Amino acid sequence: MKIKWTKKIGTSMLVAAMIAVLSACGQSNNADTASGQSGEAKKEPVVLSFMTTWSENDPFTGVYYKNAMAFQEANPDIKLDIETIPYNDYPVKLSTTAAAGKLTDLILMIGGGSTFEQIARSGALMPIDDMMGNWKEDFLPSSKIKEFNVDGKQYGIPGEVSYATVIFYNKKIMKDAGYTEFPKTYEAFKAMVKDLKAKNITPIAYGNKTGSVLLASLLSPLNERISGPDLYAKIKSGEQKFTDPDFMNALKDIKELSDMGAFNVDLNSIDNVQATNLFLSGNAAMYIDGSWGVKQISMDKAADFEVGFAVFPQIEEGKGSMSTMPGATNQGVVLNAKLDETKKAAAEKFLQFMYSEQSYQNIIRSGNMVPANVEAPADIDPLFKEMTGALGDVKEVTPVFDIVMPATVVAATKNGLQGLTTPGGSAPEAVAEELQKELGQ
Template identity: 35%
Template sequence: MKTKKWLKMSTALTLAAIMLVVTACGGGSKGNTNEQTGGTEGNNNETVTLSMMHPWTSPNVDNDVYKARIAAFEEKFPNIKIKQDGVAAAQYKTKLFTLATANNLSDVNVVWPGADLEPLVKGNLLMPLNDVMSTWEGLVREDALVGFAANGNQYAIPSKRNFVDIVYYNKEHLATAGYEKFPETYEEFIDLVKKLKEKDITPIALGNKEKWPLQSSYMSTITQRFAGTDFLERVVAGEAKFTDPEFVQAISVIDELTKLEAFNVDANNMDSVQAQDYLIQGKAAIHISSATVDGRIRMSNEAGDKFGIALFPSVPNGKGEANVSAGVAQYGIGIKADLDEKKKAAALEFIKFFAHEDMYMELAKAGILVPVNIELGDDVNPYLKEMYELTNQASAPVFDAIIPTNVAKEFENGLQALTVGRGTPEQVAADIQALLDKK
């Protein structure tokens, strides 16, 4: 094959760097299953069934890749069956931790890094992968692995890299309101919202039925803008509080947008996919969501060029920079601890096959950001390149990757209450600080 050009993107913070390397084709593929196992697939006639719980139920392009990879594994290893338990993303973590409390995890589980991994590690519920980490040496980036590691052990391998706070906007609608590009300051952003309202265009498509969008896609980045990149870590360490003025100001953005009627009226009855459709169909000018949904909004959309991408603007007297996006390595594949030897061997066979260069390649071709160094062809989607360019400056943590799950859930409830005119930013902040203090 002909030589490919190098594409390198990097960020400045731990868990923020992503590199997409385009190198010469040819040579062996890292993590090749036959090489790892000596080509033993099919040698054992006894069927082993592994249970696997995952949140890949929505029609996103990455979910299709994951499920196709599971099917390919079962075809290659006919004596290992994967019994899938697909749980909607909004309910997934609740079910995961409920099962964890009862020591009843599935054999293979999709897990999240940081705060969400901590209770699983403390409960000795996941199997360390240290003995097989050479499988991913040189493939999966160290800065993507660190969120799934604790106490010197590696507990999961990430499937993708995501930025949760991408601003998608309809170029025509913005032009109608007098803006040729997305605003760079908060004052201009609010002015845009008001002018869109004057033109009878819904400013922002919000699908908050699942509650996480305001917490994750909005408040991760808005918190960074007002309070700084390290604010959430300082809160967890007891060096800052949610009641600090900067964080209350950040929450006030949701309150202000609500009072300006910036969101669609059915925001709390609409899920995140429906909100994407709202933007795609031209019913709203802006939608704030993850980098993953660019697959639907632009990459697989014949009218994709109608939409631009941006980051949330700078804010007055903010402690954070405006070129920072909230990102995290996601969908770690972990194995339940204390499996019997046959299930353990089958589960290791599965994770090696699943988190393989081929899978990351398929994700990248589908327009998904990946936390690895991989070999790609010349047909890299230009929208994907644009996404890398937008997010390669620096990264902030995602709210619910740092803050304990029960606190994040309470925050979601408080934010949703604000959107229907109940409560105040100060009260929301006080409530979640009080809950955090109980830990």
């Protein structure tokens, strides 16, 4: 009996022990499950859809793509769902997507202008005025980002700025002709042009085959220097006309320069590349183009070719200023008006990163000027750095003609300017009347 009793006790103890172990395991599994369902679980990232042209291997937008990837790496709690659209297809895609009410969370605006303004006024975009405190005025002047402002509301911040008019000049030719510094007034500039021509030197190389170069780099600065920055807005509103003295005087100035032999005779049959080569071969004292022209000049110039840089001179009694430059700002990201608070906070973080001092310095390294006041990195192209220094006093960007005017008016202006600069061609009055007709006022 004793033996049987002992075995029964032993068996009972074994069963009890097994039950205890299983119970403990069950409690452990339940605890793990409860822990997995608690607030300690990994939080899903906020996903921001983004329609853009930025591409890693694109020579123009690669720097923006890389900056965006750096943001992604630094912020694993935010995921960018990027849809890259080819540049030439982007304007149509943007317009159709906006019209259908299917804009992504983040939207690239290549530049300002009528399409952007139309989308902003439709209510599809979110103003970022409540975020602008992230960028101080001395870092990002409001006068340089106003192209992304519509009806007093800021919708985006541009990544870069392109100035439409930079006067590149051959330092040796100028020095040999007796000019140790570039003229500061338009009258002195014209006197220099006449002097150079008298010495059998082509004063200015231009490549206006498409008609757009004279429009952007000569008509636009003349309009600003004569009339100030608001002329185009006044013409579009009907407050002024193309046939009024302000605009007419700019046309007359271009005609005068052409008649005095300021340009190469084939300016309307060669392009920018050919005009640059004309300048770099020493066959012209100056070359006028946008700030982007420095890239080709830097690549193609001879080692001993010395380039100088100047802004368009002041016109006596004009309403404009040498601290203002016609140009365009671009590569700005805007926000969908439908973002909830979580996505808005993530988007604000993205904008802060993309338009920070470090990101702007990366953009400068890629050979582009920026609207922000940041120190140029030491490792950039020396000629590009010299140009940024020469343009350092520019405080305001004013619109270029072809950005703000209707396409039919732009086309007529290109034709008119080619006519003005062709011997025996159009008269300023005839060009102005045609433009007013195209404007429909």
